[in-house]
Amino acid sequence: MKNPADSPNNGLFQKTLNEIETVGVLPVPDAERTMTSGKLMIVWLMASASAMTPLIGLLLFHFGMTDMILAILVSWLISFIPAGLFSEMGREVPLTGLIVARKTYGRVGAFLFAVLFTFVNMGWFGLNTAVAGEVLNAIFHATGSFWFWVIGAAQVILVLFGMKWLEYFYRYTSVLLLLCYGALTWYLFTHFHITTPHATTAMQWGTAISTVVSFSILAWTYKLSTVSRFCVPKSSNTGNARYFLAPSIGIMLAVLLMGIVGMDAQQATGNWNVALLGPHIPVWGLAAALGVALAIIHTNAMNLYPSTVDLLVALNTLRKSTRWEQPVATIILGILSTVLAVLGILNHVSNFLDAIGDVIVPFTFIMLVDWLWVQRRRTPAEAFFTHPEKPEDWMNWPSIVAFAAGLAFSLWGARLAPDLFATVLPLPVVGGLVSAVIYALWRVRPSRVNPVTQGKKAV
Template structure:
């Protein structure tokens, strides 16, 4: 707990206070299983399978995933350090650069993206439950079409909300429930993927036909798909690259979190993406069309027992990634905005409500919308935030923070009325440059590299502006 007079505390409650030594019990295995649970998920499969649907061949798609995850691992590990070193979550970590109050800006942006991801995962889990209900309840398929509201029929709404309540139930049991759930739930979807791969091998009569499926795009058309695809892979975990301190604040040591993540992220993402790529390639051979959605593919199976087991794995695995990746972070982020009114459970409920409002079933309805719009647009917002955090912590402050002042009014992190205008200006510059290509065709190449462009611009602008700071904002050991 922060040792300071209550009258001096600002934007503080126990959920975002520095962790005590007794709370730092996450081992290398916990971080490895965390990434297994988060990486082995249906959106990973959808993304990799979507690359096949967009025209890449199997090795181009897998290489894109591997390179993208090695790139995003760098900011993940850099931002992880502060969480373990000082026991602070992302929105408190961001106070050093954005200000005690100003940290609400990156926290809000991160929370909104997380709410969108929460909705996407809930929509996927809902699809699996809907398939369950069609199989188990006679006439459910007909009843499901009773009406359609905002692009989702009655059965879709029932299934979506059932899965939504499962997520909220876990969150209401706290962060320790998340850790325990992740420890065993993650491997289930890998087993599902292996099962689909065995089906693909048998149905396509070996790996040969899958691996011989040629690329559909070449030359300039290849790069028009490849560059946004690489950005989308980086953008896939651009969210966690910011809020990873939310998890590493519970680490036993820097070594535990760093090795757990370095072993967990690139390997599991690449392996599971490879499964998605090969199975999607097999669907071209078997069904003469690319079926990138595994839940849709499962609908083509007729073995009831196999289908029930597979859909059960989808539900549990989707719960695993949704709770860890898409509720923990925005919960802390919303607490940063409203610390007097929200705790972890209430903030998780707010995330769930926003996930419904963002109509996520429409975001995953088309690979072009999912990859080129959703992933790449939000990358243009999160890349600049990552650039500012890393520039501030590693270059400007050289990893030294005065923790108490992150929670107090009038200290070096309070800047002007709680806001560091230099960070806000650097964020604005990064966002504008990274996304301008979305509306100015001549600059479309900037949008294709949105995360990278935003990161570099914000990094440089922030350091340049901070060097001109007149007030003492540097920390002392």
């Protein structure tokens, strides 16, 4: 008699379970490190091409089109080196950034940042889900939270299958996303009077660049190694420059193109959200809805996925990892983040974006100094899981003090020279540089020998 466990349905179920990602915070096996630079760029291009990305056109509307474009380009010039270095970190040691942060901030410090960034990514997930829910409500003439939950559930299911299937999804839906937003842009330019928005106020470079980097590239930077750990290892010496540039180009190209569309939509219709034109487009309205859904899923997958991994870093501080904790954490965080969308997190977007830049930039810059000039890129993957033996392994006070100084500067530095930080210098970036310099002066020595040891007890 045939064993029911051998039935085709059970085989399919088992294959599906096997595709669910369970690597958690452990080093990615070499057999799974196959992502190329082109695929890496598509991942970040699609992740950055959110239905919310055209909002940058509203945030910088009063500066006009020309200065907005220049602000985006300058933001890329400021940020592509930190972004490239952080992405390369994942190719050098196949771990998520907050595991590497254990050597920079100590085990307790990394735990606290992991908890914080779990909530930051939940906030981004909620923001984007709220935008999608409102747009789909408008397109289908609906009310309530039904579409919020549909989008939330779709994202959770996708993230359960991890980076392998996320990359497939981004690659094979990228053309469809471009067609959908192309249709929306075509409708905008053929049915409304478009004139290039001009500046209505003097350009404030510090304010504009701070908005762009906090909205886009520096908000993503610490997450880059979470993806690049699946890339071809750097030791292969294959196209290293392409891998270095791919994430920043992908992120900022989406910001540039969708920012232009958002500013034109704001000028022509009084609303930056070009997707709201969907209900007015015969036949193409459904395509517009599909495009919005894709844009949200693309971006929010890259919010929920790091949020899950960050939470696992925190949990791994307290106990050993278990196989199924990654999918369980994904489901729980996806539900909680969708609740944030339903409760109206979109109403607090400005304060949320400001807080992100103030915290993430100093954190990231200190990590880069530590990785490049203290650890000197020599720390083996297993060393990040060894049992802390010295007080500084639990809490690295030089990095904590440097972070606090940079954060304080970001919060209150404008009081020292308000005109300078409004019109010339981006305050979050300067705050990050303050942190980096303090940490470098404290920890970096020309004759310093790498202190990393491999410890004997794994946590």
